[in-house]
Amino acid sequence: MPVRPTAAPLLLATLLTATALSACGSGSGSDPDTVKVSFKQSTDNSIRVMDTYLGEMKKEFEKANPGKKVELVPIKAPDSEYYTKLQQMLRSPKTAPDLVYEDTFLINSDITSGYLKPLDPYLDKWPDWNQFVDTAQSAAKAQDGKTYGVPDGTDTRGLWFDKGIFKKAGLPADWQPKTWDEVLAAARTIKAKVPGVTPLNVYTGKPAGEAATMQGFEMLLYGTGDGTSDPLYDTASKKWIAGSQAFKDALTFVHTVYKEKLGPDVSDALDPNFPTNVRGELMPKGKLGINLDGSWLPQDWLKGAGHEWPEWSQKLGLAYMPTQTGQAPGKVSMSGGWTWSIPAKASNPDLAFKFIETMQTRANAQKWYIANSGIAVRKDVASDPGYVKAQPGIKFFTDLVASTHYRPAYPAYPKVSTAIQEAMEGVTTGDSSVDKAASGYDEELKTATDNQVIRK
Amino acid sequence: MRLRRSLTRALPLTPAVALLLLFLAGPIAYCAYIAFTDLQLTGQAHSSFVGFENFRAAFRDDAFLNAVWLTLVFTVLSSLVGQNTLGLALASLMQRASKPVRTVVGGIVVTAWVLPEVVAGFLLYAFFRREGTLNAILDWLHLPTQNWLFTLPILAVSFANVWRGTAFSMLVYSAALNEIPKEITEAAEVDGAGGWRRMWHITLPMIRRSIGTNLMLNTLQTLSVFGLIWVMTRGGPGNRSQTLPLFMYEQAFQKSMIGYGTAVALLLLVVGSLFSLVYMRLLRTEV
Numbered sequence: 001m002p003v004r005p006t007a008a009p010l011l012l013a014t015l016l017t018a019t020a021l022s023a024c025g026s027g028s029g030s031d032p033d034t035v036k037v038s039f040k041q042s043t044d045n046s047i048r049v050m051d052t053y054l055g056e057m058k059k060e061f062e063k064a065n066p067g068k069k070v071e072l073v074p075i076k077a078p079d080s081e082y083y084t085k086l087q088q089m090l091r092s093p094k095t096a097p098d099l100v101y102e103d104t105f106l107i108n109s110d111i112t113s114g115y116l117k118p119l120d121p122y123l124d125k126w127p128d129w130n131q132f133v134d135t136a137q138s139a140a141k142a143q144d145g146k147t148y149g150v151p152d153g154t155d156t157r158g159l160w161f162d163k164g165i166f167k168k169a170g171l172p173a174d175w176q177p178k179t180w181d182e183v184l185a186a187a188r189t190i191k192a193k194v195p196g197v198t199p200l201n202v203y204t205g206k207p208a209g210e211a212a213t214m215q216g217f218e219m220l221l222y223g224t225g226d227g228t229s230d231p232l233y234d235t236a237s238k239k240w241i242a243g244s245q246a247f248k249d250a251l252t253f254v255h256t257v258y259k260e261k262l263g264p265d266v267s268d269a270l271d272p273n274f275p276t277n278v279r280g281e282l283m284p285k286g287k288l289g290i291n292l293d294g295s296w297l298p299q300d301w302l303k304g305a306g307h308e309w310p311e312w313s314q315k316l317g318l319a320y321m322p323t324q325t326g327q328a329p330g331k332v333s334m335s336g337g338w339t340w341s342i343p344a345k346a347s348n349p350d351l352a353f354k355f356i357e358t359m360q361t362r363a364n365a366q367k368w369y370i371a372n373s374g375i376a377v378r379k380d381v382a383s384d385p386g387y388v389k390a391q392p393g394i395k396f397f398t399d400l401v402a403s404t405h406y407r408p409a410y411p412a413y414p415k416v417s418t419a420i421q422e423a424m425e426g427v428t429t430g431d432s433s434v435d436k437a438a439s440g441y442d443e444e445l446k447t448a449t450d451n452q453v454i455r456k
Numbered sequence: 457m458r459l460r461r462s463l464t465r466a467l468p469l470t471p472a473v474a475l476l477l478l479f480l481a482g483p484i485a486y487c488a489y490i491a492f493t494d495l496q497l498t499g500q501a502h503s504s505f506v507g508f509e510n511f512r513a514a515f516r517d518d519a520f521l522n523a524v525w526l527t528l529v530f531t532v533l534s535s536l537v538g539q540n541t542l543g544l545a546l547a548s549l550m551q552r553a554s555k556p557v558r559t560v561v562g563g564i565v566v567t568a569w570v571l572p573e574v575v576a577g578f579l580l581y582a583f584f585r586r587e588g589t590l591n592a593i594l595d596w597l598h599l600p601t602q603n604w605l606f607t608l609p610i611l612a613v614s615f616a617n618v619w620r621g622t623a624f625s626m627l628v629y630s631a632a633l634n635e636i637p638k639e640i641t642e643a644a645e646v647d648g649a650g651g652w653r654r655m656w657h658i659t660l661p662m663i664r665r666s667i668g669t670n671l672m673l674n675t676l677q678t679l680s681v682f683g684l685i686w687v688m689t690r691g692g693p694g695n696r697s698q699t700l701p702l703f704m705y706e707q708a709f710q711k712s713m714i715g716y717g718t719a720v721a722l723l724l725l726v727v728g729s730l731f732s733l734v735y736m737r738l739l740r741t742e743v
Binding site for chain 1: 498585605690
């Protein structure tokens, strides 16, 4: 290997820059009759819910608009890598598709970057827009008051519990805890009476990513206080909240779960593949007592979805996540969801909006909500008995929409979310106390938000 | 006249130089420029020049210092100690082994090297995880088991890198050992030098140059290992296996801070160059 020594650092430099810059996909000339649609393809090859649905939409669109074509551009990646890939594509007109699937988690961030086009001129002329519930209409509304995306459903969160395990532990089949303590008490009972199962799962730590923040931490945090004010972000002063007791209380809950070994083994909980294991293995095999998780779980258990488990509705029960001490409104849920947006650098925006209209006819929207276990954001669908009866659990999760919370999804949010995961991870492993983890969060928060912090 | 001739001679080189400038120097220069800005992947309308702020931030950041430390541990353990010594040991043992043994051992070691990084990562993840092969073996031997990726993450990923990268050292050293003239070793043997003495006084000095080159290439390759660690631990639990490339990825792509991430990449480049300088010094002194 006679490589000259001086060549090596240069080589390294190239490798590094290549890593940093390998953003560019294949550029392509824009064809005025083709609408390019980017979406997130599941990393699990057996799950093809979205591929199938979009395939049908493509056929319908091409039939109704002769001469026009839809080109589907799947991006096969886990959530966090999908965002990265998408943002890199949106930077340049050469790579920007005509329509993108955006998580409401990041949409404000991408709007601030100027990646997306305001849709108001289109929405004003689109009668169906009035069918969308208010919260959904504002899901992709930016601080400038313009709307940048059409939501294709939302999600809510609650407690899934295993009726078989509950029976063995002597707990009721129509369980509905009123306070955090009652949740912990049930987990303790399971731990004592049903050996060999995990009593309670609360996602935690950086490996679980946004699942830890949203399904785990925020489901606790938003159940503190009076239930109306936002415990993360102070809207009046437009600042992020540091040093709150609510934050420490939520951390204490996580700490208790893992310290008392009510949760999964810490090393499992911090395994990046854990969320997949929960849905694919632990729950179907009856190894998990209570799971704090989202409304979309049955998506993985439907026929043809990979981990078929049609009996889930008999085996599992659903309960609302209670507020901390049972104070009003009594239950908590968080909502997010995805929207269809048009990139600022798209070459065929008009055609792209036409495709949104095709996907969001009443019939197609309903088809999609049912296919992906989504929660309806269209009023006409939500009240349709066909939708309500399509799947067990849909009514439970749709009713939660009334008392749900949305994240303060401002540009700093992704960094704030990472800081939350770090604090959770600290108390989960026992590396730091609740106080230390909370003050670590306060420090991180200052950096993440450019010191836009208020103490409460 | 003379000038024209040298110009004519230089002409065929122009495309190569142009390509180098475009694809090598260009990205590096762009990279260096970004490192001095606060460019973000998203969440920002305009980026601006911030001078040395990214570098100052890095040295104030505990997570960065932690990553530097782990990178050194990972490099010394897996490259300097692991791949290098094991590669040399395998190469010298194989000098004496019979042909079938040589083929089989060589084949196995090289397979580990040929595997794509991500595949190797998954294999070793399966080996070290709680229900993995290693624990199955330990359990069979009635030894205590544990989740290695959780208790000793940096050791686990270092081992993985040794497993994957030893073939390279083995090949380099096999070639070097083959070039030692037989007469010298035989002469030493006749003079009564034992195995260790021959190794220390003859073999090592004679393959000195290969050792230097091998160390340098190994180190530089190890410094930039990303996929292997990403697949096995994602730098966790906590930040306990987060080496500089993973730290860089987190800052640039997960926290969207491209400017800061690029500054860290430049610092990684500096670490690589420092190692290279040390090795080049070692190489220069002739026997």
